[in-house]
Amino acid sequence: SQQGEEDPQALSIQEGENATMNCSYKTSINNLQWYRQNSGRGLVHLILIRSNEREKHSGRLRVTLDTSKKSSSLLITASRAADTASYFCATDSGGGKLIFGQGTELSVKP
């Protein structure tokens, strides 16, 4: 069963613009993680935000978490063509098990 649901399913922007992806989930969590997957490759971990955190930054990435709304957002600033990939949120509700959403397909046009 899917815990996280990403929105939008697909996003197309120009290089230099910001990209925002949203994730909603259903049950309480210990942490929420974002991953990136380039076509034909494995998933790469981007950032982890714990349930007691509201915002986290890593380079051009900014993640927010609103546990009252059971939602998170991933912002990529000043996007580059190399950011083109699928982005997944994953929720950890305890026990080490991560449940992934369906992903947002981001296309950054040069």
Place this chain on the structure above:
Amino acid sequence: DAGVIQSPRHEVTEMGQEVTLRCKPISGHDYLFWYRQTMMRGLELLIYFNNNVPIDDSGMPEDRFSAKMPNASFSTLKIQPSEPRDSAVYFCASRKDYTDTQYFGPGTRLTVL
């Protein structure tokens, strides 16, 4: 570290054949996960192990699927007999502890004809 290693990277087989996928987790990681990814169903967790013991296999689709972890550095996912609907990319991932990030292998692309 070499990261999570999976073999083979590609597997093409005929319906009814046995398929064995292999995974070597990152050394020192206590958790190992098997996922399946398809366009229709996305990324599904099949089973995961902690310290070589299966913890949750509720995602295993049916009895044709089995997974083992005989030691801390090796796991297999077996499909017997295979069916065309098993065609997917199978990922193995490992994690140091339950609060840590998860590292994925490159995946095995399985095609069952």
